[in-house]
Amino acid sequence: MxxxxxxxxxxxxxxxxxxxxxxxxxxxxxxxxxxxxxxxxxxxxxxxxxxxxxxxxxxxxxxxxxxxxxxxxxxxxxxxPRESVPDFWLCSALLKKDRFDLLLEKATELGVAAIRPLVTRRCVADKLNLDRARNAVVEAAEQCARTALPTIAEPVSLDALLRGWPDGRTLFFADENGGTPAASAFADSSGPSALLTGPEGGFDDTERAAIRAHPRAVAISLGPRILRGETAAIAGLALWMGIKGDWQD
Missing domain, CATH: 2.40.240.20 (Hypothetical PUA domain-like; domain 1)
Incomplete structure (x- = not known):
């Protein structure tokens, strides 16, 4: 039969x-x-x-x-029931519209819990249409069968992000100048975390120094090549999900 x-x-x-x-x-x-x-x-x-x-x-x-x-x-x-997602945030500098759209889609598919856009000195874009961004996230969630939507915050300055950073959350800083290999840093971490990635032109020296001076920041390297902002975010998220996230469940 x-x-x-x-x-x-x-x-x-x-x-x-x-x-x-x-x-x-x-x-x-x-x-x-x-x-x-x-x-x-x-x-x-x-x-x-x-x-x-x-x-x-x-x-x-x-x-x-x-x-x-x-x-x-x-x-x-x-x-x-609504799924439980790992407590991992993406803090990405704003990018050109098409590139940020791609980032929103892939971050949702990869399972990020929250997206916190920020504005830095070298950002080409300095505004975000939140309604449009939320629609992109919803469409990505529908496509990948996700039942828990990531939250999206209003864009803030890098200074504001650092000043208001929660004490118990590690901030992995994807520094193009280098740092601890990302895989090692992720494996050695515990608790709530986030990934910080920069704009098309990268962070300037003053911004980089401020991030590295933050007590919760850990500078990491995503390899020997200079990655675009959206590539760094996607690569970092995928690596974290494979090491500390829910890909092994």
Missing amino acids: PATPAWPPKSAPRLFLPGEIGLGRTFGIEGNQANYLARVMRVGEGDAVILCDDVTGEWLSRVTQVDKRRVDLMVERNLK
Whole structure:
């Protein structure tokens, strides 16, 4: 006999919704999300849609009606609770829009808990559209089946970041001038941590001295080559997740 198809299918579309989802609730999806379901994914009545709310976890729903501008869903059951992610932050200097978009997407996929943008002297960009950034994070989370969204803070200056740094959190500083090999520094660490990466032009000497003087900062090296800001962030996050994060779970 043929095997029974998995339900819900792995191809079922995924959406994050505002507010809490609960058993038996119904949702009328409109706007861009409705367009995605109806025109891109071409869902029909009875099809499965996976819903997440960043609070209660992941839920199975079924399509009950599809109109031109609206898709109605009914929640059937909880599939799994909201995941627990490692307490690791990314503190990245702002980059050009396309490069920062890439960083937001990959940081979300890699499992970072929080993204804290900062403005430094050599930043090409000095502003961030938070709504746009949050949409990028949500889309990345939907794509990679993540159920816990990373938080995104308003950009702050490097000075403000250092002044307000929490006492119990290690700040790994990706210094292009060198430091402890990242793998060794990560392996020897414990507790909450963060990775600090710079802008297109790097940190200037004054900024570098201020970071290195901070009592929670640990200068690290990400290898012998000079990396772009987004490459340094992605490489550092991947390495930390493999050594201290949840990749071994």
